[in-house]
Amino acid sequence: MGLRIISGVYWDRGRRAENQDSLTLQQAMTSRGRVVFAAISDGIGGLWEGETASGYIMEKLIENFYQQMLSLVCRRKGKSAIERSLMRCFYEINDGLNRYGNGKEIKLGATISLLFVWKRNYLIVHLGDSRIYLCSRGEAECLTKDHSDRGRGLTRCMGSFPFQEPQVCFGRICKKQGFLLCTDGFYRTVEQELGEILDPKEINCEGQIERRLRELSLAALKRGEKDNMSAIYLAFPEGGAA
Numbered sequence: 001m002g003l004r005i006i007s008g009v010y011w012d013r014g015r016r017a018e019n020q021d022s023l024t025l026q027q028a029m030t031s032r033g034r035v036v037f038a039a040i041s042d043g044i045g046g047l048w049e050g051e052t053a054s055g056y057i058m059e060k061l062i063e064n065f066y067q068q069m070l071s072l073v074c075r076r077k078g079k080s081a082i083e084r085s086l087m088r089c090f091y092e093i094n095d096g097l098n099r100y101g102n103g104k105e106i107k108l109g110a111t112i113s114l115l116f117v118w119k120r121n122y123l124i125v126h127l128g129d130s131r132i133y134l135c136s137r138g139e140a141e142c143l144t145k146d147h148s149d150r151g152r153g154l155t156r157c158m159g160s161f162p163f164q165e166p167q168v169c170f171g172r173i174c175k176k177q178g179f180l181l182c183t184d185g186f187y188r189t190v191e192q193e194l195g196e197i198l199d200p201k202e203i204n205c206e207g208q209i210e211r212r213l214r215e216l217s218l219a220a221l222k223r224g225e226k227d228n229m230s231a232i233y234l235a236f237p238e239g240g241a242a
Helices: 050-074 079-104 191-197 206-222
Strands: 006-012 021-030 033-042 112-118 121-127 131-136 139-142 167-172 177-182 229-236
Touching: 006 021, 006 206, 021 050, 021 229, 033 050, 033 177, 033 229, 050 079, 050 112, 079 112, 079 121, 112 131, 112 177, 131 191, 139 191, 191 206, 206 229
Parallel strands: none
Antiparallel strands: 006 229, 021 033, 033 112, 112 121, 121 167, 131 139, 131 177, 177 229
């Protein structure tokens, strides 16, 4: 049986003048079933051209997905090969942002949190303080570690800085699980409600996901959130193929 997925996306500038968040959700059918790639990036406030940094990261990751990742899955390559491909891509992205920043004599950077799914496997690669949550049984467990210094700034990110090793973790998808990728503006004031509102057992269609993401964002705005708010939610009602 193939991998069944219900997904939804939310992207809003909040109360900021511009939106420095970028996101992508890509799916493709292969000889080994459905493959899914989701990523979210938040341009760093206080640096230059946050929207340029996050947009460039998305552009290069999408390119790598179609040129490298799908081929690796079809050729039945293992987790280590997939991880190496992403690490090369991360290094090249960081180098590209370095060259761009040096050319304009500026510093720029962004967070990056990505989820790659094939068969019943998932891979997470993460830098910064955007987050990925695993939603199940009315609870939301954060799978990523914030790379920040107690609210005083990021300690790791992608950008015009020396390359920093990202957090990498693998896992297996079970029935009735959901994954939420979101920027700090989305989760900061509504984290306690994420598990209940995004319980995969209660979600039946994409429209329902989008309504619930909007509900969370409106609650965040009412509580004083001003930052850009972006989120991707993937529900796996039946798990994946064995």
